[in-house]
Amino acid sequence: MATESTLSVALLSGTALGAWRRAQRAHWVSWREAQSAVDRQLWNQSINALLFQHLPVSANMVIGFCWPFKSEVDVRPVIRQWRDMGVKAVLPEVLAPGQPLQFRQWWPGVKMARRVYDIPVPVDSAVLIPDMVIAPMNAVDHTGYRLGYGGGYFDRTLAALQRRVVAVGVGYSGSSMASIVPQSYDVPMDFVVTELACSQAGGQALLALSADDSRLAVAHLLTLRGLPRTL
Numbered sequence: 001m002a003t004e005s006t007l008s009v010a011l012l013s014g015t016a017l018g019a020w021r022r023a024q025r026a027h028w029v030s031w032r033e034a035q036s037a038v039d040r041q042l043w044n045q046s047i048n049a050l051l052f053q054h055l056p057v058s059a060n061m062v063i064g065f066c067w068p069f070k071s072e073v074d075v076r077p078v079i080r081q082w083r084d085m086g087v088k089a090v091l092p093e094v095l096a097p098g099q100p101l102q103f104r105q106w107w108p109g110v111k112m113a114r115r116v117y118d119i120p121v122p123v124d125s126a127v128l129i130p131d132m133v134i135a136p137m138n139a140v141d142h143t144g145y146r147l148g149y150g151g152g153y154f155d156r157t158l159a160a161l162q163r164r165v166v167a168v169g170v171g172y173s174g175s176s177m178a179s180i181v182p183q184s185y186d187v188p189m190d191f192v193v194t195e196l197a198c199s200q201a202g203g204q205a206l207l208a209l210s211a212d213d214s215r216l217a218v219a220h221l222l223t224l225r226g227l228p229r230t231l
Contacts, residue, residue, distance in 0.1 A: 144201020
């Protein structure tokens with residue numbers, strides 16, 4: 001993977017780009033699953049702690065997250081902490097190929113059913129529009145563009161929602177790329193959180209932030225986008 005030059009990768013497009021991304025995706029999923037369970041547990045603990053420390057939330061917020069899949073970051077611990085503060089948590093539901101996701105409210109014990117990729121989704125709970133989405137990343141590049149699973153669901157959803165939500169990508173620091181060769185339909189993460197840092201992104205070079213600076217930056221972005229005010 002690392003042998004291709006930055007220039008040759010940047011020139012990829014169309015079918016060649018799709019094939020290259022599939023190869024990268026398979027590589028990074030395999031890399032993640034090859035890490036020890038102990039390491040992943042420690043990284044998950046750090047990521048959950050950073051999310052709690054760096055993201056300002058309030059009881060009137062709706063936060064989307066994903067059920068962990070193929071050894072992805074598991075953010076359920078921080079979701080439970082936020083729910084104790086009055087936050088509403090929602091999980092994405094695939095409606096049809098090529099269509100944006102919708103988000104259904106989740107709480108411990110809600111009735112669930114397995115859907116696409118055999119991932120559980122709440123059944124018949126309320127459909128809500130999130131204010132912030134915590135999105136898993138197979139890999140991330142140096143400006144916050146996320147490598148997902150190729151369906152384009154998250155990018156399509158972020159573009160189609162009635163308001164531009166704050167997107168926070170979560171992944172492990174070892175799964176970093178120079179560039180995913182972003183196209184016009186790709187949407188960068190506003191912030192990227194790994195076990196090492198919370199960084200501002202948004203299509204610019206990743207900038208690691210202190211907890212205070214991160215909370216200010218997130219609150220400012222929420223205000224700019226007309227989303228619920230934070231504590």
